[in-house]
Amino acid sequence: MSLPAKNPQAIIGVSLKMYFGYARSVDYCRDVASIAFAHPAVQSGDIELFVLPVLPALPEAARILGPAGAAAGAQDIFWEDEGAYTGEVGGRTIAELGGRYAEVGHAERRRIFGEDDRTIGLKTAAAYRNGLTPVLCVGELQQGSVEEAVAQCTAEIDAALNRASSLAPAGRTIVAYEPQWAIGAPEPATPEYISAVTTGLDAHLRSLPGQDTSRVIYGGSAGPGLITQLDPAVAGLFLGRFAHDPKALKTILDETAARLETAEVAA
Numbered sequence: 374m375s376l377p378a379k380n381p382q383a384i385i386g387v388s389l390k391m392y393f394g395y396a397r398s399v400d401y402c403r404d405v406a407s408i409a410f411a412h413p414a415v416q417s418g419d420i421e422l423f424v425l426p427v428l429p430a431l432p433e434a435a436r437i438l439g440p441a442g443a444a445a446g447a448q449d450i451f452w453e454d455e456g457a458y459t460g461e462v463g464g465r466t467i468a469e470l471g472g473r474y475a476e477v478g479h480a481e482r483r484r485i486f487g488e489d490d491r492t493i494g495l496k497t498a499a500a501y502r503n504g505l506t507p508v509l510c511v512g513e514l515q516q517g518s519v520e521e522a523v524a525q526c527t528a529e530i531d532a533a534l535n536r537a538s539s540l541a542p543a544g545r546t547i548v549a550y551e552p553q554w555a556i557g558a559p560e561p562a563t564p565e566y567i568s569a570v571t572t573g574l575d576a577h578l579r580s581l582p583g584q585d586t587s588r589v590i591y592g593g594s595a596g597p598g599l600i601t602q603l604d605p606a607v608a609g610l611f612l613g614r615f616a617h618d619p620k621a622l623k624t625i626l627d628e629t630a631a632r633l634e635t636a637e638v639a640a
């Protein structure tokens with residue numbers, strides 16, 4: 374078993390959304406665990422790897438991924454820890470089930486479930502309070518200029534973190550920059566655009582109190598071949614459909630490790 378990553382240099386996350394049921398999610402996590410176990414950069418802690426399955430699969434996913442040096446988390450979190458909140462699951466339970474991450478504010482939750490800055494801030498606080506790393510999703514609705522995207526995403530980060538830090542001591546945050554127009558699309562945003570927006574978000578995020586170890590990753594139709602084209606400000610990828618094939622995930626891990634080696638040689 375590898376030690377938990379203290380200072381990972383890259384982050385690769387997968388959200389299975391509601392694509393896979395229980396059995397297929399567990400099978401997928403087994404495949405990911407074999408890949409992680411054999412992957413030097415995951416074992417050394419240089420790459421932080423996590424999977425967010427459908428919630429009922431979380432305990433089994435955590436049991437399978439943990440010994441392989443990876444981790445599991447939830448795709449959502451309620452903002453209270455317990456009480457009369459029918460149908461919700463709080464951070465205390467997510468942590469009890471072995472979850473280490475809680476995704477907050479995904480574009481689908483903003484659009485379909487009406488989540489707004491207030492609820493996203495409360496959920497981010499709930500993640501911190503329960504020792505979970507929030508995966509805070511931000512992203513502009515429509516494609517425009519880099520400056521417009523940075524302004525909108527910075528405002529979303531500030532709204533979430535200002536509210537969260539008024540309620541719970543801030544912790545490390547993974548910001549997933551996901552342009553809404555690039556989610557579920559045939560192709561990701563261009564590498565130049567992703568790099569430029571993320572560079573702005575990374576500088577802003579890490580200047581905030583308590584966020585110096587926080588990082589920004591990119592999501593939105595990301596898959597093999599993308600990470601090697603991105604600026605180092607992009608710490609990794611938040612994957613959806615294009616990680617459903619475990620072989621594709623392995624390729625992405627290999628590319629991420631190669632990129633770290635190139636960065637070391639250049640330094």
Ligand SMILES: O=C(CO)COP(=O)(O)O
Nearest residue numbers: 556557593594595613614
């Ligand atoms: O929303 C995403 C990850 O959370 C990205 O999903 P896709 O890569 O399937 O577009």
